[in-house]
Structure formats: C-alpha cells, structure tokens
Amino acid sequence: MELQNKVALVTGGGTGIGRAASLELAKRGAIVIVNYSRSQSDAEETVQLINSEGGRAIAVQANVSCDEEVRAMTRTIVQHFDTVDLLVNNASITIHIPMDDLEAATEEVWDELFAVNVKGMFYCARAVAPFMRKNRKGAIVNLGSIAGQTGLGSSLPYAVSKAAVHGLTKSLARALAPDIRVNAIVPGAVATRWWSGREEQMNRLAPHLPLQRISTSEDIAAMICTALEQEAMTGQMITVDSGQTM
Ligand SMILES: NC(=O)c1ccc[n+]([C@@H]2O[C@H](COP(=O)([O-])OP(=O)(O)OC[C@H]3O[C@@H](n4cnc5c(N)ncnc54)[C@H](OP(=O)(O)O)[C@@H]3O)[C@@H](O)[C@H]2O)c1
Numbered sequence: 001m002e003l004q005n006k007v008a009l010v011t012g013g014g015t016g017i018g019r020a021a022s023l024e025l026a027k028r029g030a031i032v033i034v035n036y037s038r039s040q041s042d043a044e045e046t047v048q049l050i051n052s053e054g055g056r057a058i059a060v061q062a063n064v065s066c067d068e069e070v071r072a073m074t075r076t077i078v079q080h081f082d083t084v085d086l087l088v089n090n091a092s093i094t095i096h097i098p099m100d101d102l103e104a105a106t107e108e109v110w111d112e113l114f115a116v117n118v119k120g121m122f123y124c125a126r127a128v129a130p131f132m133r134k135n136r137k138g139a140i141v142n143l144g145s146i147a148g149q150t151g152l153g154s155s156l157p158y159a160v161s162k163a164a165v166h167g168l169t170k171s172l173a174r175a176l177a178p179d180i181r182v183n184a185i186v187p188g189a190v191a192t193r194w195w196s197g198r199e200e201q202m203n204r205l206a207p208h209l210p211l212q213r214i215s216t217s218e219d220i221a222a223m224i225c226t227a228l229e230q231e232a233m234t235g236q237m238i239t240v241d242s243g244q245t246m
Contacts, residue, residue, distance in 0.1 A: 001139060004029035007081045009073075011035045011064050011089030011124055014043030016066045017143065017194030019223045020217035021088050022046050026055035030086065032158075033077050037091070062102050064091045064120030066126075074127040084128040086228050089142040089198060091119040092162075094194075097155035110157045117161040118168060125172055126130045129180060138180040139228045140168050143220075144237060146188045146245050166237050173235030181234040183227045188241025209226055210243030 008025045012018040012032035019042070022032045032050055034057055036043035043059040048055035058080065062073035077084055093116045097104045121142050132138025147153025148162030169184040176182060190196070191214050193200045206214050223240050227233065239245060 001137065001231055003086070003225065003229060006030045006085035007033070007077065007083055008086035008088065009033045009035060009077060009084055009124070009128065010088040010090055012037075012039075013088070014039045014046050014059070016194060017187070017190060017220045018088070018090040019046045019215045020041075021090060021219035022057065023049060024157070024218070024221040024225050025086070025088075025228075026050040026057060031055075032057040033073075033081075033084075034059045034113075035062055035073065035091065036062070037061065045076075064124055065115035065184075067123045069118075070123040070127045074131075076240065077156045083131045085132065085135065085138055087124055087128050087138075087140045088224055089124055089140065091120060092143060093157040094115045094154040097157075099152065099156055102156070105156050109155070109217045110176060113155075113157045113161045113162070117158070118164045121165060121168060122172075123184070125176075129176055135175075136179050138176075140172065140176075140180060140182045141224050141227050142182070142184045144184040144186040146171070146186055146239065146241050149186065149237075149239070149245060169237065170235045173207055177234060181231070183233060185220060185223050185227060186237050186239040186241070187215060187220050187246065188239075188244040190217060190220055192217055206242075206245075210246065213242050215240060215242055 008030040013022040014036045034043045047057040062069040145162040147159040153159035173182040
C-alpha cells in the first residue's frame with residue numbers, strides 16, 4: 001500500500017521509536033497524528049519537525065488505556081482528516097522488577113501494564129477499524145518485544161504483556177481480515193529513553209549480539225513502514241533484534 005496521503009495515527013509518537021515512525025511515515029507522504037499522554041513538548045517538537053520539512057502532522061493527547069479518550073481522539077482525527085488509514089500501536093510502559101521477585105509483581109503492576117500495553121492497543125484498533133473498513137483498506141502495526149518471545153524482560157508482567165500483544169496481533173489479523181492487515185514488529189534492544197539510567201547495560205549487550213549493534217529507532221521505523229506497505233502479509237511477528245534471538 002502506498003503511504004502517500006494516508007492518515008496515520010502513531011500512539012506515543014512523540015518519543016523514541018514512535019517519533020522515528022512518525023518522521024518516516026511523513027517522509028513517505030503520510031499525514032501523521034502524533035499521540036501522547038504526558039510528553040506534550042516531545043509530541044509538539046515531532047510535529048514541528050514534520051511540518052518544517054513540508055509534511056503534515058498534528059499532536060493529539062489521549063491516554064490509550066482509557067477507551068473514552070481513544071474514541072475522542074479518533075473523532076478529532078476524523079473531523080480533521082475524514083478517516084484513519086494506518087495505526088502504529090506503539091505506546092507502552094514498563095516497571096522494572098527482578099524476574100524472580102514474584103511478590104513485587106503486584107495486582108496494581110499487572111493491571112497498569114495490561115491496561116496500557118494490551119487493552120490500550122485493542123482500544124485503538126477497535127476505534128479506528130470502522131473507518132478502515134469503510135474504505136475497505138487499512139493497516140495496523142503493533143509494537144511487540146523479544147521479551148514476549150523469550151519470557152525475559154524488564155519485569156515478568158511486562159514480558160507477559162508483550163506476549164499478549166503478539167496474541168492480540170494474530171487475533172486482530174483474523175478479526176479484521178480481509179480489509180485490515182495487522183502485524184507486529186518485535187524489537188530487541190533499541191537505544192531510546194526506555195533504557196535511561198541503564199545505558200551501560202544496553203551497551204554491554206552489543207558485542208554479544210551476532211550483528212554487534214544495538215538497533216536504532218530508525219531501524220525499527222523503517223520496518224514499521226515496510227509492514228504497513230506490504231499488502232500480502234497479516235498476522236506476522238517480525239523480529240528486528242540484531243540476531244539476539246536467532
Ligand atoms: N527500547 C527498547 O529497547 C524496546 C525493545 C522492545 C520493544 N520496545 C517497544 O517499543 C515501543 C516504544 O518504546 P520506546 O523505546 O520508543 O520508548 P519510549 O520513548 O518511552 O516510548 C513509549 C511511548 O509510549 C507513550 N505512552 C506510554 N503510556 C501511554 C499512554 N497511556 N497513552 C499514550 N501514550 C503512552 C509514551 O508517551 P508519554 O510519555 O506521552 O506517555 C512514549 O511516547 C514500546 O511499545 C516498547 O515496549 C522497546
């Protein structure tokens with residue numbers, strides 16, 4: 001699918017992978033809605049970067065874990081641009097807990113991570129699906145993680161939430177076919193603020209990876225756009241991890 005003039009919503013589009021995806025989508029001619037929940041100045045700066053390069057973008061605040069806010073955001077987008085063609089379900093959070101500390105994985109932690117990482121992605125897909133269906137065309141990319149494949153991550157509930165994202169991707173791909181394609185990009189370590197305070201740990205990993213490099217946000221953004229464009233693919237998990245899990 002050509003991304004030119006398509007209306008693309010990127011959740012958490014102001015920072016890291018979301019910002020890189022917003023910029024790459026704009027470079028490929030899409031109109032970009034940069035969603036944020038707290039990082040307003042990052043979202044506005046992303047919009048600024050796109051508009052200064054001759055692209056079209058707006059920032060819209062919504063907490064993706066709140067269905068009402070997601071539906072209101074979708075209404076705002078449709079008021080401005082008539083439809084939504086593309087969704088990058090990128091927004092996620094984590095809480096760092098040692099994997100073996102089961103008591104620290106409290107009900108609150110589970111609920112918070114699942115509300116944003118899993119239900120948030122579902123709410124966004126559900127809100128935009130009717131507009132994609134009306135046009136008989138649409139594409140969704142969810143951000144998974146190798147934590148969801150290996151079981152190892154910043155915390156046990158985070159790893160399980162990403163495994164759920166992979167499951168959500170397959171179920172949505174079935175539920176929304178044939179009009180809407182749904183795929184997941186599954187990154188390994190990516191150099192973003194996600195690692196802030198633990199940069200050394202991230203850098204120590206690099207020499208042990210087959211490709212001896214940590215992925216950049218731009219690496220992931222390029223694959224996100226490719227998955228959105230590829231008309232013969234749905235329900236797939238595409239791992240981009242410098243060979244970490246091969
Ligand atoms: N970096 C890595 O090593 C890595 C590895 C595997 C997978 N990933 C995945 O990549 C994605 C992007 O992460 P990143 O590395 O780019 O880190 P990041 O810069 O912290 O991005 C997370 C984004 O999610 C947004 N967000 C969080 N809660 C939200 C909510 N309730 N509503 C709306 N937006 C919300 C944040 O915006 P606000 O600040 O405005 O809330 C932020 O823009 C995530 O899905 C993450 O799980 C990252």
